[in-house]
Amino acid sequence: MTSHEIRKAFLDFFVSKQHLIVPSAPMVAKNDPTLMFQNSGMAQFKDFFLGNATPPATRIADTQKCLRVSGKHNDLEEVGFDTYHHTMFEMLGNWSFGDYFKTEALHWAYELLTEVYKLPKDRLYVSVFEGDKKDNVPFDQEAFDIWKSILGSDERIIYGNKKDNFWEMGDVGPCGPCSEIHIDLRPEEEIARKPGKDLVNADHPQVVEIWNVVFMQFERRADGSLDVLEDKCIDTGMGFERLCMAIQGKQSNYDTDIFQNTIQVLEEMSGLKYGANGTLSSDNYGDVAMRVVADHIRAVAFAITDGQLPSNNGAGYVIRRILRRAIRYGYSYLNFKEPFMSKLVPVLAKQFKDVFPELKQQEEFVTKVIEEEEKTFLRTLDMGLKRLDQIFENEADKKEIDGKTVFELSDTFGFPVDLTALIAREKGFKVDEAGFKAELAKQKERSRKDATKEAADWFEVNELDNPSYIGYDHQEAVTKLVQYRKV
Ligand code: ATP
Ligand code: MG
Ligand code: MG
Ligand code: MG
16 A cells, blocks of 8 residues: 555545544644644644534544654654654544544554554554552553453553553643554564564564554543543544554655655765665664655655744744754765755655645745755855864863853854754764853843843843844844845
8 A cells, every 4th residue: 555545544444433534733833832833633632622612523533744843742863763753744543522432442443453454463562551559540441351352362462651551631631541552563583582562662663653542531630639531532643654664564664655755866866875784774874864854854844834934943943953953964974065955845745745735835935945944054064064073073082062162053053952962972972061051041141131232122022031042043144144235
């Protein structure tokens, strides 16, 4: 099955179970002060669960564009090194708002995976919540009994702890246990050596979690006690890219047709071959770079499409950081000295034109924005990298980059601190984050004084508490000034 067929089969399956299919919410969470980006399928339905709004149907399914690069869910560091965590990914989901509950949710999940997608039953493991005495939450006997009747035995059932198998929206509010489905994609001989059951939730690239089925059945009160909800809800999320890897029999998400178009273009552009030492290895930085670029271009292109331009603060800075991380990988390991990310936008626009047509509609604009960002960063990237090389040489004994230098790299060369840390890590160096923060605070103090001096009326709304990198703004302003002068 192609990825398009896999997505369609999911939605069709839940239509056959009387679900209403809704579009993905924009990836940028504009109306939620607690969230920058949609990080799960349920985020757009929060108000339904909290009882603040009425859902258009009691059964809903969709595919949601998610981005996990900030806050509680931040997978950015993993991306490119592992082969199954992305910044942006699609989460397939089905929901019941006070309609069906555990029995249907688990039966349908298993039916879809084994009968529609024909995934082998002896490769699947399921988890149930083991209970937590300290927190007064019981073992999920109900889910255990349902799985045992579906599977015919308890051999493939795993007991999960609070971290993996209990979901809560916050300290108070709806919560409940969940049940995850994991798949073992290793070759037979490896399975013979070590059973998959021992590798669940152990960061193995081929024993991965594919689906999480959450049972919202409790409401936590402020005093910590639990009430049983009258209208119980189901919230599920399945990683689309991982599902495609499993169905297409691939070793890595990047080997699926979702990423192969982009990787092929990167191969042509760089003259390098992807995966010469196998597609699971992270020893080869060329491969890591292709994965990073193939991943990050999706995140950036869709974020811009959905209204978040790269900028110097807040959500915009998150997008700029992702973009710069990719540019630096392409520059250092794929030999791209000219804008290259923007050239990938048409590949994505075409690939997703039927699912997320918004990218195709804004293709030209998105390409332009990314190209401008690339040009700006490529102007200072080389100098910044040279500066870093100097430090690696000078501080070879200390193996640490001091806060002042980290600040200088950010202020003068536009290197986000996490990018500096990433490059440092490759050389076995650490960065003095505390020193950097101190420098940043000093800079903010300076610019606060400037701001009060020059524009006292603006003082109140000045971005004092905002983690913006004012220094770089300044540098950009200078660049712009120079350009204007030339004109
Ligand atoms: P993991 O343990 O692998 O990090 P998770 O438990 O954090 O996953 P959930 O919050 O349960 O993930 O999200 C539901 C599903 O979304 C997961 O079962 C997985 O298939 C998928 N998923 C989660 N994070 C990512 C990611 N960064 N990239 C791709 N798919 C993901
Ligand atoms: Mg996770
Ligand atoms: Mg997990
Ligand atoms: Mg999970």
